[in-house]
Structures are given as structure tokens and as C-alpha cells.
Amino acid sequence: MTGVAGAVGGYVVEPAVADGLDLVAGASARDLDPVRGSGADHVVERGSETAARARELIP
Structure with a gap:
């Protein structure tokens, strides 16, 4: 995911991780x-x- 440091990107992380x-x-x-x-x-x-x-982390 790109843009996590920005205002909108930061809000997307929590529900994504909560969804597994x-x-x-x-x-x-x-x-x-x-x-x-x-x-x-x-x-x-x-x-x-x-x-x-990223591919090394999640093949």
C-alpha cells in the first residue's frame, strides 16, 4: 500500500489489518x-x- 503516511492512507490501515x-x-x-x-x-x-x-515479505 502506498500513501500510508498521508491523511487518507493512515485511515485505511486500521480496517485493512482488522480484516486480516x-x-x-x-x-x-x-x-x-x-x-x-x-x-x-x-x-x-x-x-x-x-x-x-514486498514480494520477499509476502511471496
Whole structure:
């Protein structure tokens, strides 16, 4: 999921996790800690390898 650090994205995490989804959030380096605190199961730094890192977490 992208945009978790933003206002709307933050509101989407809670119901997604409550519904049992295994959520991988992409975030910029400066937003990694706040996004980790949002409740996302996994957080990867956004960049050219974001999709590959997400696939490693959830094959």
C-alpha cells in the first residue's frame, strides 16, 4: 500500500489489518517510523526495489 503516511492512507490501515489483510506499506525514508507506528504489518522503503522487497515479505 502506498500513501500510508498521508491523511487518507493512515485511515485505511486500521480496517485493512482488522480484516486480516497482511499489509505491506511503502514509505519514504523520513516516513518509515511513523508508518511502522500506523499498524502496517511490514514497511519497506520506497524506491526502485520496493516491489521486490514486498514480494520477499509476502511471496
